[in-house]
Amino acid sequence: METKAVRRSLTGPLVTWGVTRAVLLLFVFRVLLFPGPDVTSDVSVIYRGWYEVLRTGTFPLDDVTWQYPPAAALAVLSPAALPFLSYPHAFFVLAALADLVVLALLAHAGRRPDGSRRGLWVWVAGVPLLGPTVYARYDVMVTAVAVAALLAGVQRPRVLGALTALGALLKVWPALLLVGAVRRRAWASAAVTSAGLAALFAVSMPGAFAFLTFQRDRGTEVESVGALVFHVARQFGWSGQVLLNYGSIEFVGPGVAEVSTAALALTAGAFGWLLLWRLRATRVSPYTLADAAFTAVLLFTVTSRVISPQYLVWLIGVAAVCLTARASRMGPPALLVVAASLVTVLEFPLGFAHVVVSDGYGVALMFLRNGLLLAAALVACRRLWRATVPARPAIPFPPRQTRTEETPVSS
Secondary structure, rough: OOOHHHHHHEEEEHHHHHHHHHHHEEEEEEEOOOOOOOOHHHHHHHHHHHHHHHHHOOOOOOOOOOOOOOOOOHHHHHHHHHHOOHHHEEEEHHHHHHHHHHHHHHHHOOOOOOOHHHHHHHHHHHHHHHHHHHHHOOOOHHHHHHHHHHHHHHHOHHHHHHHHHHHHHHHHHHHHHHHHOOOHHHHHHHHHHHHHHHHHHHHHHHOOOOOOHHHHHEEEOOOOOOOHHHHHHHHHHHOOEEEEOOEEEEEEEEOOHHHHHHHHHHHHHHHHHHHHHHOOOOOOOHHHHHHHHHHHHHHHHHHOOOOOOOOHHHHHHHHHHHHOOOOOOOHHHHHHHHHHHHHHHHHHHHHHHHHOOOHHHHHHHHHHHHHHHHHHHHHHHHHHHHHHHHOOOOOOOOOOOOOOOOOOOOO
């Protein structure tokens, strides 16, 4: 009887996943045409070009658009595992398989005694809202590693550390998964794994860490929170430009360097808040690990100089892990992220031309999407703090003395 109930509870998510992912594959295989610019060109042109260079045993040192840690080479080279398919088609199939891995992990986590199907639904419904971009970037593969790390983290801290290190060497942001880790074994495992992998790449492939220089020189991308300053300034005659710079569409001109510096300062401030939270948090429970990771990734995203559409895949994945625990406090910010995903596909690829020229529609989309992400970050911070940091007892004021008739009065 219990098995039948479990099967019935999984039928809806599985059918929805199958239908929506089939549609996504039809889009990336170009059987159906998704409106707007072709989002698959990154795979067929950029990734394929990197693939040819990486096969020679070196990183693309002359390409400033290569801004990824060394393990990203594994994702770019992965289509070689399916030699009977063309490079783009093999990549799309592997992206769909990574999506399926996340589905299986979330479904298993939801079956725990304290589990919930909410996380499974967040992933099933949230991912297709981003459109075919999900399968045309390797972020879904990184997210699969991050989801596996968080779900393993409560009972297997060493696995958490090892997978976090791998994820960080794929795309940096999974390092934030350790924010809520309280066991030293997780940190030790992450340190050993990252050091070993980094040394292996540094010795075997020249230019493994050239991406650090390319990242340093980036400006303010048109979809970031900081870019709102220039979207508004253009309405009043700002003299800057929008150019393809370091592989993304960025603002270039007066004030851009200052806004980019301010974004870095805000990121530092966010890390400072996370450090303060770690020092003050005492009511830590098993689900705190994922809640803290979700909050950290949100803070990293909204303070970043770049917010690409695929960043929402990270947020959906980590939010889904949070909501596999019935006691998680991250329901409202997770819903805000899902809503932001819907607005994201409206601005890219559907309305990206409007965003680039900063017309009324494009600016409204950017304010709405980034406003939802900012709200999600603030709500997540507040809920994480309230759930884990005990309130300080109020210090009572001394009773106020009142003059009585018996009190002698000096003349």
